[in-house]
Amino acid sequence: MSGEVREGDDIELVNAAGELCLSEKGADQLKWLTVGSNFCEVDPDLMTLFNPTFSKILDYAGNVVGFAESDTQDLAQGVALEIWADVSGADLCDDPNAEQSFAYFLIPWVVGGTVGDWTIENAGLTTTVNSRTRRNSKWGVGPYDVMLNGPVLTPGPGPMLLPVGPREHRRVFVTTVPPPEVSEGAQPLSNPDGPEFTAIEGATPLTTSVTTAETGCSVNWGDGSAPAALTAATPLSHAYAAAGTYHVAVYKTATPALVTVETTEVPWP
Template sequence: MSCPLISNLDTVRVTRLDSCGRPVCGDDNAFTFDCLASIAANPNVDEGDDISYKAANGRQCGFRKGCPTFNGYDLEINFFSVSPEFIEITTGNPVVFGFDGAPIGYDDCSVQCKTGFALEFWAEALGEDVCDESAAGGAYLYYLLPWVTNGMLGDLEIGAEAVTLQLTGATRAGGGWGVGPYDVMPTDAAGTAGPMLTPVGANCHRRYFLTSVPPPEATCEYSPVAGDLCLAS
């Protein structure tokens, strides 16, 4: 593998999941945009309990370091675009529609712990060897968090400065993302785009890899999800 450098965050896509972490098919189950400030994935780890064996005279006879347990990642997504579709997919709260049926806003109601979404994002890769013949259009670092739950909007302050909204959530392992419903990586030497070649493991929370397949276009509206791996809606 080459040693690419991570450049700017480029594009983000969220996909609706059912309560078992499987993609849901339908015309309004994904959303792609690029008005994003940052994404932070902070490890949530239980450090475990250390065991110390001490004699009556105070001398330590033995010591066992506690084994940490990885619980997942706590997410912080900071974004600028107040898109009802994005908020509806990630938090499960309802959209407010206008007279023509177009989304114009959203309601804040409650934390929908049974809903979930997958989060994909692309960052440009820099380096001398990322633009070979099979990647003539450049290369990207592709990140996947296949199952995020407990999506919740954070504090909102509107004033003279640019407004940034924050969404928090937490990853889960397992689910039914598999190889995913999208073409995100080359599947042969000719660079033919296709789904991932291996499914995400049952105990895994995150995957990333270098790809020459460009991110989808940011449309800032609902987009369809289809394929053998998604749950028919």
Template sequence: MNANVEEGTDVEYKAANGRICGFKRGCPSLKGYDIELEFFDLSPAFIEIVTGNPVVYGFDGTPIGIDDCSIRCNTGFALELWAEVLGDDVCEEEASGTGAWIYFLLPWVTGGQLGNIEPGSEATNLTLTGATRAGGAWGTGPYDVMPIDAAGTPGPLLTPLGSGCHRRTIVTTIEPPEAVGAYTPVTGGLCLAS
């Protein structure tokens, strides 16, 4: 995740004799984050969600491939990532904890595209690129990503993600969900329009 920042414009006030009598530093603006992720295994359903390009189905209705047609910037997707916190027993004092993770939420990523693919006898990694946008109507989200009480009960975010935000990062003791390579309905009243 690379921050895409526009530098602010400094404002300088000069007197008639050329001396600086006032100065205001320009404020940088966060345009978003440019993302680049590497995968070694992707389902056609996942590729359709992140690129907006259509899935190819087999005779039995199972997704078997994907068509590359265009880079779609009028669609979007949310991306949640977990990175395990390594070190001493980070949850020793918590009865329900078995570890800790840094949870990243990018509520609206657009312009998803797969990078260059070089088929060969070695393993092929797939690279996904895209860029975040502010908003996405994520709110508190539809998924259980953090404890919501002292007992460690999993629940959604406790505070909604603001409409001008590009990313949220928290430390959580809630384990990441099992990977699902197929379409899964989103629940919780999340606005699905991008």
């Protein structure tokens, strides 16, 4: 990450004797951060997240096996980057709730991904994606547990206590909440304001039943089937055609962005 800075204007006045009578300089201002991301193992889904104008290349089974670069950028969409780095020599003895200390980096809005230079040779190939930050990210306190908060005596992992401001490009702080477990490939994300629901095993091993107490919701079963409307407090079942892991999403029908996602494995263990 490197900062692109607009230097403040110089203001000078010289008197009749050629001497400075006023010499001031305006404040420098950060325009954006230039972000270079280097990947050893390239996930095509990740590339299309950085630049939504890139097209996914699918194989016969519908798996994402590559990407096609376009000559445009989408500056309205993008990604957020969260990075945990180990802090060496940190003394945690003063906090009985701490387990390990990390430096947490948040870049809430990164846009305009372009692929860096490639050299095809008898050597390892790394891929660089060059992007930049934008402000007004609307990240707020974030949807993930990144720091201890809650009751003073027994705090637990939770979102940030201070929302990201409209002019912020980056935030860094020390946290004792570890990063989430590594997951395979791209994963669907829940909105913190999404509806609460319960998913349980249905009448048969390949069936999942979903119940929510909220009104005006729909469910996407995660297997390519059509979404179905949910009636509050009424269980709705769905039979999967094959065993596997599915991402069940319940969302407000009028505002699909308010979604909650849970991972379901069928047959149920």
